[in-house]
Amino acid sequence: MLLVVSAGVLVWVTASFVVSFRRSPPPVHMVVGERADSNIYSEVPFRHNDLVQTQRQRRRAAREVLPIYRLNPPAVEATLQRLSALGEALRAPAGGAEAPRPAPKADAVAPAPGAALEPVDGLDADTLEALRLAVAEPTRFRTLRDLVRDHLNRGVIEERELVTLQDVEAPTAAVTLLNDQVGTERTSVLRTDDLRDPRRAAATAAAEYASRFPDTTPALRAGLETVLGRLMRPTLTYAADATERARRQAAAAVETVTRFVGANEVLVLRGETVTAELLERLQRHQQELHLRQTTQSGWAGIIQGILLCGVMVLSAGFILSVVHTGLLSDGRLLIMVTLVTVVQLLLSRVVADLHFLKSGSSFFLFPLLPLAFGAMLLAPLAGLRAALVSGLLTTAVAAWHVHSPESFHLCVTGTVTCLLGGALMRRARRRAHLIRTGTAIFAAVLLLELLFSIRATLPPGALWRSLAPLATYALGNAFGVTAVVFVLLPLLEYVFGAASDLTLVELSDLNHPLLKRLQLExxxxxxxxxxxxxxxxxxxEAIGANPLMARVCxxxxxxxxxxxxxxxxxxxxxxxxxxxxxxxxxxxxxxxxxxxxxxxxxxxxxxxxxxxxxxxxxxxxxxxxxxxxxxxxxxxxxxxxxxxxxxxxxxxxxxxxxxxxxxxxxxxxxxxxxxxxxxxxxxxxxxxxxxxxxxxxxxxxxxxxxxxxxxxxxxxxxxxxxxxxxxxxxxKESDREGAPVQAGAAATAAEPPPAAAPPA
Structure with missing residues (x-):
């Protein structure tokens, strides 16, 4: 009797702790896209993340990142090599190389020039002569080459890209120049106005050359513009990967914007469609309530919770004494049922608290609560009746602790999963039966969640968007609980000496050492x-007992x-x-x-x-x-x-x-x-x-x-x-002499066995 009372007190104290200490405030039960059916006001002041403003600032920060262009040194060297080849060709004697031809008349067909002389093809004789004289002098040619190198290293860009950057409606003030071809990354900022396309870069280089050598004739300057315009190629390429990476880093560097909301302020208006920002605000309000509410409001509420738990525990004990008469007199079995019930109460409380610390909405809570854990673990060890009583008690306590308008929803989910889990695990004899049990619980939880989610304030689109997370949580809950039960089942069997059908199937093997000895000896x-x-x-089978246990015993x-x-x-x-x-x-x-x-x-x-x-x-x-x-x-x-x-x-x-x-x-x-x-x-x-x-x-x-x-x-x-x-x-067939022989149980005479001990 003392053990029974101790077990009841332990369950009562645990349940009272679960429903009284830091009880969860009434959670919201909404998803994005749902319409609020009433005004919701804040009960406590809190801060929440302003997702809209945060995203706006992060997009602005990403837009402010300058486009990144990468300098292409091989393109610079290729242009300089072509310029050097042109100089050598122009300095060559008349017979040593094919001389450039003057512009042909309209009715003449110009011969194809050599590759090195292609930039001067079509120039008149005076311009060609001026170019030869300029190239022939080493100082002038070296100066020209240095000017070309400087302009190429400053950056030459495609004409259409330059037009895009200088667009009147959305101009880009500057770009970032990235030179990562020298072993280390070097960056510099270039104003868009300083960028040149090949034609403008050639004109600038020719003007600078003329400024350094005042005796430059207009014909030479024009020839230089033409030749350099043909030689120069873009040396800047847009680095899309580097630009995108820099924009992501800039957006990530923006801190989350927070807003202060005072008490008694409107959080959601009636009829308003719930957005991600509104839902985040509601959830943050519920989390603040959960953190502030260390005990249930007032002594009256605490006493109410303790007395209610006492009534539920006493009712459960009375039901067990009626439907499972051997439980209260079996010490080991009673201790096992008590411990599993206590663990189930605490497990449901811990899962609910962890969920509410992350989210203030209970929409995804019910698929997460492992309400079938105790019933699945007790059914094969203590019987279906004890499992169901324990499961229904823990479900009622969980519903009281969650304190939600959806408590009936939670009670139905817990009752169905306990019934399914207990009934299927009661006669589980193979590992496949565990998978079957997990699948049934997953399907039941998902179906119930979908049925309870069908309401006027929730549009179909929001329900379909919530289907994937609901299914994920239900699947994780069902098979997570199944896996834990599979691990704990043999441990409880070892500690309390119980036997599940999984173990009885192993013991029913007639090759067991004791049965082999019995067969031989x-x-x-x-x-x-x-x-x-x-x-x-x-x-x-006739009375609904356990046939497998009867056979093995x-x-x-x-x-x-x-x-x-x-x-x-x-x-x-x-x-x-x-x-x-x-x-x-x-x-x-x-x-x-x-x-x-x-x-x-x-x-x-x-x-x-x-x-x-x-x-x-x-x-x-x-x-x-x-x-x-x-x-x-x-x-x-x-x-x-x-x-x-x-x-x-x-x-x-x-x-x-x-x-x-x-x-x-x-x-x-x-x-x-x-x-x-x-x-x-x-x-x-x-x-x-x-x-x-x-x-x-x-x-x-x-x-x-x-x-x-x-x-x-x-x-x-x-x-x-x-x-x-x-x-x-x-x-039998008669023998050869024709003497009939009779055989059979009724025609065979046998001496009675000697008197011995009666069967025991």
Whole structure:
């Protein structure tokens, strides 16, 4: 009783803490695109990020970044090489190279000049002569070459790009010149007015040349403009990648703009469409409320939460005492259910708090809450009823803690996921069943979210935009919880000695070392265990118990007979009776000892608690009547025979599956002793055995109703009648002498086996 009270108090304190300490304020339940159905006012002053102004400033900062142009040194060198080649060609003697031709007349066809002389093609003779004289003097040519190099290094740009930069409507004042061809990046800023296209750069260079050499004739200057205009190529190329990178860095450097909002100010007007900025403002307001509200407002609210949690915990305990009578009396099981419930309460609270610290809206909260965690973990270990009671309790506490107008939505989601998770995990026998459970929870959560999201204020477009995040959160929740359950399940089995169907499937392997020993060392007991397993499984199916657990418990219930298998009648060889020379008390001691030896083997092989219960309880406190009666017949004067020496130590069977194994064990052994068993004899015998068990109070602790007991009896009668039916005699072919030979179960005579101990 003390353990029950302690468990209830622990759950109550945890639930009270969850709903009272720093309880979440009522969250908004909106998405972008939804229309507000009422005015929303601020309750506390707060600061929020002005997303619109921040984006505006970041776009402005990005626009202010100057276009970046990269200098192309190979283009500079190529132009200079062409200029040097032209100079050499002009300085060459008349016979050494093809001389440039003067401009042909209109009716003449000009020959194609050489590659080096292409820039001077078409010039008149006076201009050519002036160019030869200028080139022939090394000082003048070197000056010309230096002027060309300077203009090329300053930057020559394509004419159409220069027109774009100097556009009257959106002029660009300057550009950034990037020279990264010299091993390190060097940048400089050039005014747009200082940029030149090839034609203007050639004219400027010719003018500077003329200013340095005053004797330059107009013909020479014009020739230089023409030749240099043909030689010069753009040396600046637009660096789109560098420009974009610089603009991103400039935008990122802009700090987020914050705005102050006082208390009682309008956050959203009724009918206003929720934008990303409005939603961010609402969420920041909810986060500020969450941080400021360290406890629920007022002592009245705290007391209300504590009393409400107490009522819910008491109701849950009462329901468990009615629907799961063995839970409150099973210490280990009660502790496990209590711990899982406490963890579920705290886990839901932590997930909700983390969500509200990031977002003030509960629109995506419900798919995130792991409400099915406790039910999925408890269903295979403590049963579906305990799992559902725990799951519904934690769902109600979570709904009270969230304190949202959508609490009914949360209750429905939690109830459905607990029902689905518990029902599917209750009989999960393979890893694929875990995947099935996760998929079902994901589909249920997503469907419920879509159904609850259909409302007048939410346009279809906003719902479709929210579908992807809703599906992502639901998927992560479902399979995240499934993965955690898969990891924790064996840990809880080890700590509390419970057995899930996943473990029972492993134990049902007939190649288990104990079962292999039983098959080799006690084949009669092995066959008896298989028969008992079939009977118990059929009975479990009839009353809705766990057929797999009943079968596995039956496999191992008589492993204690491995200690002295020859003393049990199913293993006695023909004509051998080991009890013939033993006192009844000694024979009874050998029979009773198989329970203690079985428990020792169970501990050695680390069998789960339900199997150990089947070994210890399958005989309850029944009497080894055969040897007790024999002791009474051999009783000597002055020597009293006490029943306690011939009774099993117990305890009486409690778990449904163990009760079924106990009944199946008794019925199979007794019906084997019937001569010429018929369905009528089997039914009478089984009814007698069941009545004896009830009359002797062996089923007082059993978790069975009389209705279930009737269905169990009918199932065992049906199964044993089909297993022990008589075979029809069949004739054999006559031998060569014509003597007919009869064979068959009804025509074969066999000597009765020697008297031995009754089946135990």
């Amino acid at each position: 006690a084949p009669g007991t092995y066959h008896h265990s298989l028969t008992v397993a079939t009977l118990a499984e059929q009975a479990a 039956a496999y191992f219930h008589d492993i204690g007979k491995l200690h002295q298998p020859e003393f049990f009648t199913e293993n006695v060889a023909q004509g051998v009776n080991p009890h013939r020379d033993l006192e009844p008390r000694m024979s009874s001691l050998v029979i009773l000892n198989h329970v203690r030896e079985g428990l020792a083997l169970a501990r050695q092989y680390k069998l789960k608690r339900p199997l150990r219960e089947a070994i210890a309880q399958h005989h309850g406190t029944s009497l080894v009547y055969f040897f007790y009666r024999k002791a009474l017949d051999q009783e000597k004067p002055g020597q009293a025979v006490g029943e306690s020496e011939f009774r099993y130590p117990g305890p009486k069977p409690r778990r449904k599956e163990v009760v079924l194994v106990s009944l199946a064990d008794t019925c199979e052994a007794a019906c084997r002793s019937l001569e010429q068993p018929t369905p009528g004899k089997i039914a009478d015998k089984i009814e007698e055995l069941f009545n004896d068990r009830v009359r002797n109070h062996e089923l007082d602790d059993a978790e069975l109703t009389f209705s279930e007991l009737t269905r169990v009896r009918e199932a065992m009668v049906r199964t044993l009648s089909t297993m022990m039916h008589a075979r029809v005699p069949y004739p």
